[in-house]
Amino acid sequence: MRAQMLISREKNRFKEIDAAKTSLGQFQTRHPGWLAPHVLDFIRHRAPAILYDPFAGRGELLRMAQREYPAELRGLDIDPTTHWPANDSLRHIPPLNRAVIVTNPPYLAKHSAKRKGVYSSVASHFASRRDLYQVALDRCSAACAHIVAIVPETLINSDYPKTHMEHITILEANPFTDTDCPVCVVCMDTTRAAIPEGPMIYLGAQPIATLAALNSARLHPQNTVAIHFNEPTGRIALRAVDLPDPLKPIAFMRRAELDYPPDRVRTSSRLVTFIEIPNLPDTELDALVTTANRRLAELRRATADIILSPFKGNTQRGTRRRRLDYYTARAILECSLNSLEIE
Numbered sequence: 001m002r003a004q005m006l007i008s009r010e011k012n013r014f015k016e017i018d019a020a021k022t023s024l025g026q027f028q029t030r031h032p033g034w035l036a037p038h039v040l041d042f043i044r045h046r047a048p049a050i051l052y053d054p055f056a057g058r059g060e061l062l063r064m065a066q067r068e069y070p071a072e073l074r075g076l077d078i079d080p081t082t083h084w085p086a087n088d089s090l091r092h093i094p095p096l097n098r099a100v101i102v103t104n105p106p107y108l109a110k111h112s113a114k115r116k117g118v119y120s121s122v123a124s125h126f127a128s129r130r131d132l133y134q135v136a137l138d139r140c141s142a143a144c145a146h147i148v149a150i151v152p153e154t155l156i157n158s159d160y161p162k163t164h165m166e167h168i169t170i171l172e173a174n175p176f177t178d179t180d181c182p183v184c185v186v187c188m189d190t191t192r193a194a195i196p197e198g199p200m201i202y203l204g205a206q207p208i209a210t211l212a213a214l215n216s217a218r219l220h221p222q223n224t225v226a227i228h229f230n231e232p233t234g235r236i237a238l239r240a241v242d243l244p245d246p247l248k249p250i251a252f253m254r255r256a257e258l259d260y261p262p263d264r265v266r267t268s269s270r271l272v273t274f275i276e277i278p279n280l281p282d283t284e285l286d287a288l289v290t291t292a293n294r295r296l297a298e299l300r301r302a303t304a305d306i307i308l309s310p311f312k313g314n315t316q317r318g319t320r321r322r323r324l325d326y327y328t329a330r331a332i333l334e335c336s337l338n339s340l341e342i343e
């Protein structure tokens with residue numbers, strides 16, 4: 001079954017995609033890098049008799065886990081060709097005792113389902129959540145106390161409740177071969193009391209900080225200075241996404257330095273924009289750009305990049321590409337202006 005994915009509204013361009021693969025999220029886990037030592041410890045400490053994947057697909061994830069932690073395997077899938085017992089696990093997952101759920105559920109955000117032309121087949125799932133993986137986590141938590149799930153990294157900055165999450169591990173190496181969605185591994189234990197500082201965030205095997213500590217490093221604009229984003233004639237350009245070339249990271253710059261045709265910068269773009277600050281004298285432009293880039297670099301270092309949104313694919317150095325949202329960009333510009341004493 002094919003569907004038409006919207007590529008460009010303005011040019012009315014579409015691309016044909018596999019509707020079943022998209023709406024069922026049929027992307028199989030191929031590489032075992034997701035099973036970091038602390039993730040394996042999480043499973044071992046629960047001493048399960050069963051490893052259980054309610055979205056089992058070809059079962060590779062289960063078999064990877066079983067190689068490190070021998071246990072009985074149980075799987076379910078909505079697709080009967082997978083040879084697991086058929087079950088709609090986005091509606092209900094049969095509970096199992098002495099099991100740890102190890103899964104990689106389907107991912108599909110509501111807005112992507114619309115853009116990809118498959119919304120009608122999944123619309124009923126979006127009553128309470130914004131993405132199918134969140135519905136899957138709800139159903140997993142209702143069926144089992146202990147869950148290990150590979151989900152989109154956007155979980156970290158989402159409003160999905162993280163009360164019982166022990167840790168979240170960002171995977172820079174892509175565990176899939178057919179999608180470059182940035183992912184993380186979440187380990188949840190619903191029998192644990194809420195953890196006030198939130199889950200520990202790891203980058204691969206390395207602990208970075210608790211979610212609460214990362215959140216406290218966020219910058220918030222005061223909106224005391226006129227700063228106009230998406231201003232086609234603005235004197236400052238913001239490349240808000242890391243390019244694959246490591247020499248072209250997120251950066252503020254003079255508009256002439258942007259190596260992208262100005263007439264192709266759309267006012268709706270979240271990746272590149274022109275900015276105007278009416279009270280900024282031309283003579284202070286370079287100082288502002290330098291200060292803003294320095295503050296951005298400090299923020300990235302202090303938070304190991306994690307408070308910036310993940311962007312698909314990695315840089316040529318293998319690190320996650322990131323996107324700077326305009327809310328944080330505004331806050332960076334404000335404090336940079338304050339330090340230059342221009343208001």
Ligand SMILES: C[S@@+](CC[C@H](N)C(=O)[O-])C[C@H]1O[C@@H](n2cnc3c(N)ncnc32)[C@H](O)[C@@H]1O
Binds near residue numbers: 054061106
């Ligand atoms: C991302 S794949 C992951 C497969 C496997 N867990 C892995 O990691 O290799 C998601 C799987 O969930 C299945 N699936 C999608 N919607 C489902 C539903 N409502 N109930 C059960 N399985 C579903 C798909 O058929 C697919 O096999």
